[in-house]
Amino acid sequence: MIEMRGKAVSDRIKEDIAESLDAVIKALGRKPRLEIIRVGTNEADASYGRSAIKKAEAFGMSAGLTSFPSDISYESFEEHIRKKSRDEDVDGILVLRPLPPELLEAAERGLSPDKDLDGMTDINMSRLFQGQEGGFAPCTAMAVMRLLDFYGADTHGKHVVIIGRSPVVGKPLAMLMLSRDATVTVCHSKTGEDILREQLSSADIICTAVGKAEFLGPEYIKEGAVIVDCGINVSEEGKLCGDVDYEAVKEKCLMISPVPGGLGAVTTAVLCENLFKAARIKVGK
Amino acid sequence: MIEMRGKAVSDRIKEDIAESLDAVIKALGRKPRLEIIRVGTNEADASYGRSAIKKAEAFGMSAGLTSFPSDISYESFEEHIRKKSRDEDVDGILVLRPLPPELLEAAERGLSPDKDLDGMTDINMSRLFQGQEGGFAPCTAMAVMRLLDFYGADTHGKHVVIIGRSPVVGKPLAMLMLSRDATVTVCHSKTGEDILREQLSSADIICTAVGKAEFLGPEYIKEGAVIVDCGINVSEEGKLCGDVDYEAVKEKCLMISPVPGGLGAVTTAVLCENLFKAARIKVGK
Numbered sequence: 254m255i256e257m258r259g260k261a262v263s264d265r266i267k268e269d270i271a272e273s274l275d276a277v278i279k280a281l282g283r284k285p286r287l288e289i290i291r292v293g294t295n296e297a298d299a300s301y302g303r304s305a306i307k308k309a310e311a312f313g314m315s316a317g318l319t320s321f322p323s324d325i326s327y328e329s330f331e332e333h334i335r336k337k338s339r340d341e342d343v344d345g346i347l348v349l350r351p352l353p354p355e356l357l358e359a360a361e362r363g364l365s366p367d368k369d370l371d372g373m374t375d376i377n378m379s380r381l382f383q384g385q386e387g388g389f390a391p392c393t394a395m396a397v398m399r400l401l402d403f404y405g406a407d408t409h410g411k412h413v414v415i416i417g418r419s420p421v422v423g424k425p426l427a428m429l430m431l432s433r434d435a436t437v438t439v440c441h442s443k444t445g446e447d448i449l450r451e452q453l454s455s456a457d458i459i460c461t462a463v464g465k466a467e468f469l470g471p472e473y474i475k476e477g478a479v480i481v482d483c484g485i486n487v488s489e490e491g492k493l494c495g496d497v498d499y500e501a502v503k504e505k506c507l508m509i510s511p512v513p514g515g516l517g518a519v520t521t522a523v524l525c526e527n528l529f530k531a532a533r534i535k536v537g538k
Numbered sequence: 539m540i541e542m543r544g545k546a547v548s549d550r551i552k553e554d555i556a557e558s559l560d561a562v563i564k565a566l567g568r569k570p571r572l573e574i575i576r577v578g579t580n581e582a583d584a585s586y587g588r589s590a591i592k593k594a595e596a597f598g599m600s601a602g603l604t605s606f607p608s609d610i611s612y613e614s615f616e617e618h619i620r621k622k623s624r625d626e627d628v629d630g631i632l633v634l635r636p637l638p639p640e641l642l643e644a645a646e647r648g649l650s651p652d653k654d655l656d657g658m659t660d661i662n663m664s665r666l667f668q669g670q671e672g673g674f675a676p677c678t679a680m681a682v683m684r685l686l687d688f689y690g691a692d693t694h695g696k697h698v699v700i701i702g703r704s705p706v707v708g709k710p711l712a713m714l715m716l717s718r719d720a721t722v723t724v725c726h727s728k729t730g731e732d733i734l735r736e737q738l739s740s741a742d743i744i745c746t747a748v749g750k751a752e753f754l755g756p757e758y759i760k761e762g763a764v765i766v767d768c769g770i771n772v773s774e775e776g777k778l779c780g781d782v783d784y785e786a787v788k789e790k791c792l793m794i795s796p797v798p799g800g801l802g803a804v805t806t807a808v809l810c811e812n813l814f815k816a817a818r819i820k821v822g823k
Contacts, residue, residue, distance in 0.1 A: 379660035434728040443719040
């Protein structure tokens with residue numbers, strides 16, 4: 254069994270960036286700059302924001318976070334994001350999701366596609382949907398691909414089951430997997446137990462983005478499956494865990510990503526990679 | 539076995555439009571107008587264009603087709619579509635696909651989302667991807683849903699297998715099916731025979747959009763499956779046929795759509811429905 258730990262992938266991404274970071278900093282006249290925008294008081298958002306800032310700084314770039322109260326108006330929110338989109342000293346923007354539908358729309362309207370590091374604008378979503386290169390795809394979905402690539406898990410011709418249909422993880426991941434020639438099944442909260450079991454029992458690769466602590470046990474999977482756990486939950490005993498019952502499942506897997514220690518570090522590294530890409534495009538390097 | 543014929547569905551859509559057509563014509567001061575844009579000399583395009591015009595006229599609306607040579611420049615093509623997008627006397631535009639990537643981009647840039655009857659602009663694709671109401675989804679994908687609804691084939695909690703991953707049929711259909719609580723598997727040309735067989739053998743609903751004459755035989759499907767055939771092909775004997783070997787498969791099905799006589803009539807009816815919707819929104823009816 255190979256444990257797919259995220260740190261090694263993150264380190265590789267850091268090295269790749271380091272190769273041309275100096276040239277980009279020289280051309281920009283400063284470090285690439287990330288702006289994170291958060292609404293409300295959700296602790297998970299705050300924690301992700303802190304990790305992202307730490308990662309950007311560790312990668313030799315700079316980052317800041319602005320928080321807004323959850324009763325901010327559509328107009329003020331859009332205007333703030335528009336201002337950051339126009340700000341010459343900001344290269345990339347991450348608006349933490351989920352957001353209430355109205356504020357999500359305001360963010361999408363205000364955000365420049367060139368700085369849209371998490372692929373939430375219409376143009377980036379449309380590119381992803383059509384399998385076109387050149388845009389930004391949501392970081393968590395991209396991180397799954399990076400993790401699989403790093404550990405040599407090929408997707409071509411494989412049966413991939415994704416559990417979760419959100420526009421932030423499940424659906425973007427389905428599009429990326431289709432572009433990589435996987436046959437893709439998307440299961441979700443309305444998938445019956447019999448269909449879920451049938452699909453999982455034949456899956457070569459399973460990606461869970463459900464938010465249910467340790468729900469996936471060994472009875473669901475086939476011997477030799479590859480599992481990427483996108484969940485971040487707190488178990489009944491109060492410990493951080495994923496959607497997969499890691500200890501119970503791991504011996505049956507060919508590869509599996511733990512939580513914590515798995516996808517999270519790759520997601521923030523992909524965010525930094527997208528920031529660096531936005532900065533490079535800006536200076537033409 | 540229920541044969542899902544398209545004409546009855548098309549007639550129902552016509553009746554629904556007829557209920558408020560007079561009011562819309564009165565408010566517009568003319569009939570709703572469809573513009574079809576075709577590039578090149580593909581006979582399938584010409585044939586679809588003729589059917590669409592005939593259908594729009596039969597539904598009490600008006601339609602025209604403009605053909606361009608396949609060597610038209612990016613700029614001229616975009617400019618033409620932009621002009622039609624601005625034309626007060628045009629309510630909806632259909633650009634026939636597939637197109638070369640460059641011309642597709644020109645079309646997407648020039649086309650107003652409000653007249654984008656086949657859901658090819660970024661905004662409409664992004665809405666579809668996020669499962670939002672209010673935009674236009676590609677007509678063929680919508681037609682599959684209309685056909686299933688009309689004949690009472692429920693998608694909630696069902697396992698749906700879509701064969702084909704194009705941005706015009708397979709992927710949009712996957713999004714619509716997910717919005718309707720189906721568990722969705724997308725197979726395609728790179729899906730191995732073993733995975734294809736396994737998926738199809740458990741599928742409650744199968745939608746084929748492959749373009750391979752009569753490739754789907756009875757050995758693939760389970761007793762009582764529902765099949766929607768989106769293919770339009772010419773068999774070795776020169777007859778028009780779908781992706782499904784209809785005669786061989788039909789007795790094993792609960793419901794199946796024939797080719798010809800199935801989805802085609804629904805697709806042009808959905809196009810007219812979208813045209814009518816665009817005209818209604820324009821006049822606020």
